[in-house]
Amino acid sequence: MLELEKVTKIFNRNTVDEKIALDQIDLKVTRGDFVTVIGSNGAGKSTLLNTIAGTTLLDGGNIIIDGSDVTHLPEHKRGKWIGRVFQNPLTGTAGEMTIEENLSMALLRGKTRGLRKGVTGEHRNIYHPMLQSLGLGLENRLKERVGLLSGGQRQALGVLMATLTLPRLLLLDEHTGSLDPKTALLVLDLTERIVHDNNLTTLMVTHNIHHSIQYGNRLLMMHEGRIILDAGGNEKSGLKLEEIIERFGGAGEKMIPSEARPQTKAGVSPAEAGVKRAAASSSG
Numbered sequence: 001m002l003e004l005e006k007v008t009k010i011f012n013r014n015t016v017d018e019k020i021a022l023d024q025i026d027l028k029v030t031r032g033d034f035v036t037v038i039g040s041n042g043a044g045k046s047t048l049l050n051t052i053a054g055t056t057l058l059d060g061g062n063i064i065i066d067g068s069d070v071t072h073l074p075e076h077k078r079g080k081w082i083g084r085v086f087q088n089p090l091t092g093t094a095g096e097m098t099i100e101e102n103l104s105m106a107l108l109r110g111k112t113r114g115l116r117k118g119v120t121g122e123h124r125n126i127y128h129p130m131l132q133s134l135g136l137g138l139e140n141r142l143k144e145r146v147g148l149l150s151g152g153q154r155q156a157l158g159v160l161m162a163t164l165t166l167p168r169l170l171l172l173d174e175h176t177g178s179l180d181p182k183t184a185l186l187v188l189d190l191t192e193r194i195v196h197d198n199n200l201t202t203l204m205v206t207h208n209i210h211h212s213i214q215y216g217n218r219l220l221m222m223h224e225g226r227i228i229l230d231a232g233g234n235e236k237s238g239l240k241l242e243e244i245i246e247r248f249g250g251a252g253e254k255m256i257p258s259e260a261r262p263q264t265k266a267g268v269s270p271a272e273a274g275v276k277r278a279a280a281s282s283s284g
Helices: 045-053 099-107 121-132 151-163 181-198 209-214 233-237 241-253 270-283
Strands: 002-011 019-029 034-039 060-065 082-085 169-173 201-205 218-223 226-232
Touching: 002 045, 019 045, 019 060, 019 226, 034 045, 034 181, 034 209, 045 060, 045 082, 045 169, 045 201, 082 151, 099 121, 099 151, 151 181, 209 241, 218 233, 226 233
Parallel strands: 034 201, 034 218, 082 169, 169 201
Antiparallel strands: 002 019, 002 060, 218 226
Protein backbone atom coordinates (compact mmCIF):
# COMPACT_ATOMS: atom_id res chain seq x y z
CA MET A 1 0.00 0.00 0.00
CA LEU A 2 2.90 2.37 0.74
CA GLU A 3 6.44 2.29 -0.61
CA LEU A 4 9.24 4.76 0.09
CA GLU A 5 12.35 4.61 -2.07
CA LYS A 6 15.48 6.46 -0.86
CA VAL A 7 13.31 9.22 0.62
CA THR A 8 15.51 12.14 1.64
CA LYS A 9 14.74 15.50 3.22
CA ILE A 10 17.38 18.08 4.14
CA PHE A 11 16.45 21.33 5.88
CA ASN A 12 18.59 24.49 5.49
CA ARG A 13 20.76 22.83 2.88
CA ASN A 14 24.28 24.26 2.42
CA THR A 15 24.08 26.40 5.56
CA VAL A 16 25.57 26.05 9.04
CA ASP A 17 22.10 24.91 10.18
CA GLU A 18 21.84 22.06 7.65
CA LYS A 19 19.84 19.17 9.07
CA ILE A 20 19.29 15.79 7.42
CA ALA A 21 15.78 15.00 8.61
CA LEU A 22 15.30 11.87 6.45
CA ASP A 23 18.35 9.97 5.26
CA GLN A 24 17.47 7.80 2.23
CA ILE A 25 14.57 6.00 3.88
CA ASP A 26 13.46 2.72 2.28
CA LEU A 27 10.16 1.36 3.57
CA LYS A 28 7.36 -0.92 2.39
CA VAL A 29 4.05 -1.04 4.27
CA THR A 30 1.64 -3.84 3.44
CA ARG A 31 -2.10 -3.29 3.07
CA GLY A 32 -3.69 -3.50 6.52
CA ASP A 33 -0.49 -2.93 8.49
CA PHE A 34 -0.85 -0.83 11.66
CA VAL A 35 2.63 0.62 12.11
CA THR A 36 3.65 2.57 15.22
CA VAL A 37 6.60 4.96 14.84
CA ILE A 38 8.75 6.09 17.76
CA GLY A 39 11.94 8.09 18.11
CA SER A 40 13.50 10.91 20.11
CA ASN A 41 12.85 14.56 19.28
CA GLY A 42 14.31 15.39 15.88
CA ALA A 43 14.46 11.75 14.78
CA GLY A 44 12.36 12.49 11.67
CA LYS A 45 8.98 11.02 12.67
CA SER A 46 6.73 13.93 11.83
CA THR A 47 8.82 14.82 8.78
CA LEU A 48 8.21 11.28 7.53
CA LEU A 49 4.44 11.76 7.75
CA ASN A 50 4.66 15.25 6.25
CA THR A 51 6.53 13.99 3.20
CA ILE A 52 4.00 11.18 2.69
CA ALA A 53 1.09 13.63 3.02
CA GLY A 54 2.75 16.17 0.70
CA THR A 55 3.04 19.04 3.19
CA THR A 56 6.84 18.75 2.95
CA LEU A 57 8.49 18.26 -0.45
CA LEU A 58 11.30 15.74 -0.87
CA ASP A 59 14.91 16.45 -1.76
CA GLY A 60 15.27 12.94 -3.18
CA GLY A 61 13.51 9.62 -3.56
CA ASN A 62 9.99 8.48 -4.42
CA ILE A 63 6.70 7.88 -2.63
CA ILE A 64 4.21 5.35 -4.00
CA ILE A 65 0.70 4.86 -2.58
CA ASP A 66 -1.30 1.86 -3.75
CA GLY A 67 0.74 1.64 -6.95
CA SER A 68 0.53 5.36 -7.81
CA ASP A 69 3.67 7.52 -7.70
CA VAL A 70 2.62 10.61 -5.71
CA THR A 71 6.11 12.07 -5.26
CA HIS A 72 5.37 15.24 -7.20
CA LEU A 73 1.67 15.58 -6.37
CA PRO A 74 0.61 18.49 -4.12
CA GLU A 75 -1.01 17.82 -0.76
CA HIS A 76 -4.60 18.43 -1.88
CA LYS A 77 -4.32 15.86 -4.67
CA ARG A 78 -3.02 13.21 -2.27
CA GLY A 79 -6.06 13.82 -0.07
CA LYS A 80 -8.14 11.24 -1.94
CA TRP A 81 -5.77 8.53 -0.68
CA ILE A 82 -4.90 9.86 2.77
CA GLY A 83 -6.71 10.50 6.05
CA ARG A 84 -4.81 12.35 8.77
CA VAL A 85 -5.20 13.26 12.45
CA PHE A 86 -2.86 15.76 14.12
CA GLN A 87 -1.68 16.23 17.69
CA ASN A 88 -3.78 19.36 18.20
CA PRO A 89 -7.53 18.49 18.27
CA LEU A 90 -8.26 21.95 16.82
CA THR A 91 -6.33 21.22 13.60
CA GLY A 92 -8.51 18.56 11.99
CA THR A 93 -11.93 20.01 12.82
CA ALA A 94 -13.70 23.32 12.17
CA GLY A 95 -14.80 24.81 15.49
CA GLU A 96 -17.38 27.24 14.06
CA MET A 97 -19.17 24.46 12.18
CA THR A 98 -21.54 21.92 13.72
CA ILE A 99 -20.71 18.26 14.25
CA GLU A 100 -22.86 17.22 11.29
CA GLU A 101 -21.31 19.90 9.08
CA ASN A 102 -17.81 18.69 9.95
CA LEU A 103 -18.77 15.10 9.16
CA SER A 104 -20.35 16.15 5.85
CA MET A 105 -17.19 18.02 4.94
CA ALA A 106 -15.20 14.84 5.60
CA LEU A 107 -17.69 12.69 3.69
CA LEU A 108 -17.32 14.86 0.58
CA ARG A 109 -13.51 15.01 0.70
CA GLY A 110 -12.08 14.56 -2.79
CA LYS A 111 -15.51 14.74 -4.46
CA THR A 112 -17.10 17.43 -6.64
CA ARG A 113 -19.44 19.25 -4.25
CA GLY A 114 -21.49 21.51 -6.51
CA LEU A 115 -24.37 23.61 -5.12
CA ARG A 116 -26.32 20.88 -3.38
CA LYS A 117 -27.23 20.84 0.31
CA GLY A 118 -24.26 20.09 2.57
CA VAL A 119 -26.15 18.07 5.21
CA THR A 120 -29.09 15.84 4.32
CA GLY A 121 -31.38 13.51 6.25
CA GLU A 122 -29.58 10.59 4.62
CA HIS A 123 -26.29 11.91 5.98
CA ARG A 124 -27.72 12.19 9.50
CA ASN A 125 -28.85 8.56 9.33
CA ILE A 126 -25.21 7.64 8.63
CA TYR A 127 -23.70 9.86 11.31
CA HIS A 128 -25.98 8.88 14.19
CA PRO A 129 -24.86 5.22 14.61
CA MET A 130 -21.23 6.19 13.96
CA LEU A 131 -21.25 8.78 16.73
CA GLN A 132 -23.23 6.47 19.00
CA SER A 133 -20.46 3.88 18.72
CA LEU A 134 -18.04 6.38 20.31
CA GLY A 135 -19.98 6.26 23.57
CA LEU A 136 -19.56 10.02 24.09
CA GLY A 137 -23.15 11.14 23.55
CA LEU A 138 -22.26 13.09 20.42
CA GLU A 139 -25.07 11.45 18.42
CA ASN A 140 -27.49 13.74 20.30
CA ARG A 141 -25.45 16.89 19.58
CA LEU A 142 -25.31 16.86 15.77
CA LYS A 143 -26.31 20.52 15.47
CA GLU A 144 -23.90 21.72 18.16
CA ARG A 145 -20.76 23.66 17.26
CA VAL A 146 -17.58 21.57 17.46
CA GLY A 147 -15.86 24.41 19.32
CA LEU A 148 -17.99 23.54 22.38
CA LEU A 149 -16.59 20.00 22.62
CA SER A 150 -13.81 18.91 24.96
CA GLY A 151 -10.38 18.11 23.53
CA GLY A 152 -10.99 14.37 23.77
CA GLN A 153 -14.43 14.58 22.14
CA ARG A 154 -13.01 16.73 19.38
CA GLN A 155 -10.11 14.35 18.73
CA ALA A 156 -12.45 11.34 18.67
CA LEU A 157 -14.53 13.22 16.09
CA GLY A 158 -11.31 13.95 14.17
CA VAL A 159 -10.48 10.23 14.02
CA LEU A 160 -14.00 9.50 12.78
CA MET A 161 -13.72 12.23 10.12
CA ALA A 162 -10.31 11.01 8.92
CA THR A 163 -11.61 7.46 8.46
CA LEU A 164 -15.14 8.20 7.25
CA THR A 165 -14.37 7.52 3.59
CA LEU A 166 -11.97 4.63 4.37
CA PRO A 167 -8.70 6.16 3.09
CA ARG A 168 -6.01 4.00 1.54
CA LEU A 169 -3.61 5.33 4.17
CA LEU A 170 -4.26 6.75 7.66
CA LEU A 171 -1.59 9.01 9.19
CA LEU A 172 -1.73 9.71 12.94
CA ASP A 173 0.78 12.30 14.13
CA GLU A 174 0.93 11.96 17.94
CA HIS A 175 -2.85 12.32 17.89
CA THR A 176 -3.18 11.64 21.63
CA GLY A 177 -0.14 13.68 22.68
CA SER A 178 -2.15 16.65 23.98
CA LEU A 179 -4.76 14.60 25.85
CA ASP A 180 -4.81 13.48 29.48
CA PRO A 181 -3.90 9.78 30.00
CA LYS A 182 -7.49 8.56 30.47
CA THR A 183 -8.79 10.38 27.38
CA ALA A 184 -5.73 9.33 25.39
CA LEU A 185 -6.50 5.66 26.05
CA LEU A 186 -10.13 6.18 25.01
CA VAL A 187 -9.05 7.73 21.69
CA LEU A 188 -6.38 5.05 21.14
CA ASP A 189 -8.87 2.24 21.73
CA LEU A 190 -11.29 3.93 19.33
CA THR A 191 -8.50 4.26 16.77
CA GLU A 192 -7.52 0.60 17.11
CA ARG A 193 -11.14 -0.52 16.69
CA ILE A 194 -11.71 1.56 13.55
CA VAL A 195 -8.38 0.50 12.03
CA HIS A 196 -8.99 -3.18 12.79
CA ASP A 197 -12.65 -3.26 11.68
CA ASN A 198 -11.85 -1.58 8.35
CA ASN A 199 -8.39 -3.10 7.76
CA LEU A 200 -6.92 0.39 7.32
CA THR A 201 -3.23 0.76 6.52
CA THR A 202 -1.99 3.06 9.29
CA LEU A 203 1.15 4.87 10.43
CA MET A 204 0.92 6.18 13.99
CA VAL A 205 3.67 8.40 15.36
CA THR A 206 3.71 8.36 19.16
CA HIS A 207 5.96 9.75 21.88
CA ASN A 208 4.78 7.00 24.26
CA ILE A 209 6.91 3.88 23.94
CA HIS A 210 4.36 1.82 25.90
CA HIS A 211 1.67 2.67 23.32
CA SER A 212 4.04 1.86 20.46
CA ILE A 213 4.46 -1.66 21.84
CA GLN A 214 0.82 -2.17 22.84
CA TYR A 215 -0.84 -1.03 19.60
CA GLY A 216 -0.36 -2.15 16.02
CA ASN A 217 1.33 -5.14 14.41
CA ARG A 218 4.61 -3.45 13.46
CA LEU A 219 6.97 -0.98 15.15
CA LEU A 220 9.52 1.38 13.63
CA MET A 221 12.14 3.20 15.68
CA MET A 222 13.75 6.25 14.07
CA HIS A 223 16.98 7.97 15.03
CA GLU A 224 18.74 10.83 13.24
CA GLY A 225 16.63 10.45 10.10
CA ARG A 226 17.01 6.69 9.77
CA ILE A 227 14.97 3.62 10.70
CA ILE A 228 17.08 1.70 13.20
CA LEU A 229 14.46 -0.89 14.18
CA ASP A 230 11.67 -2.49 12.14
CA ALA A 231 9.90 -5.11 14.24
CA GLY A 232 6.75 -6.98 13.30
CA GLY A 233 4.83 -10.06 14.31
CA ASN A 234 6.27 -12.09 17.17
CA GLU A 235 9.34 -9.85 17.40
CA LYS A 236 7.17 -6.80 18.11
CA SER A 237 4.84 -8.55 20.53
CA GLY A 238 7.86 -9.74 22.51
CA LEU A 239 9.57 -6.34 22.76
CA LYS A 240 10.30 -4.98 26.24
CA LEU A 241 11.49 -1.56 27.37
CA GLU A 242 14.70 -3.08 28.74
CA GLU A 243 15.46 -4.72 25.39
CA ILE A 244 15.00 -1.48 23.46
CA ILE A 245 17.33 0.38 25.82
CA GLU A 246 19.88 -2.43 25.77
CA ARG A 247 19.90 -2.71 21.97
CA PHE A 248 19.87 0.98 21.17
CA GLY A 249 21.44 2.62 24.21
CA GLY A 250 20.94 6.38 24.28
CA ALA A 251 18.65 6.38 21.24
CA GLY A 252 16.21 4.11 23.06
CA GLU A 253 16.60 5.70 26.47
CA LYS A 254 15.74 9.20 25.23
CA MET A 255 12.22 8.01 24.44
CA ILE A 256 11.48 6.74 27.94
CA PRO A 257 10.68 9.09 30.85
CA SER A 258 13.27 8.77 33.60
CA GLU A 259 10.68 7.53 36.09
CA ALA A 260 9.71 4.70 33.71
CA ARG A 261 13.23 3.50 32.99
CA PRO A 262 14.20 0.13 34.46
CA GLN A 263 16.99 0.38 37.03
CA THR A 264 19.90 -1.95 37.77
CA LYS A 265 20.89 -2.83 41.33
CA ALA A 266 23.37 0.02 41.28
CA GLY A 267 20.54 2.47 40.59
CA VAL A 268 21.57 3.28 37.03
CA SER A 269 19.87 2.46 33.76
CA PRO A 270 20.98 -0.51 31.61
CA ALA A 271 22.33 1.90 28.98
CA GLU A 272 24.44 3.72 31.56
CA ALA A 273 25.63 0.39 32.96
CA GLY A 274 26.65 -0.70 29.46
CA VAL A 275 28.72 2.43 28.95
CA LYS A 276 30.47 1.90 32.30
CA ARG A 277 31.22 -1.74 31.47
CA ALA A 278 32.70 -0.73 28.10
CA ALA A 279 34.86 1.94 29.74
CA ALA A 280 36.12 -0.46 32.40
CA SER A 281 36.95 -3.07 29.77
CA SER A 282 38.97 -0.65 27.64
CA SER A 283 40.93 0.68 30.64
CA GLY A 284 41.69 -2.84 31.81
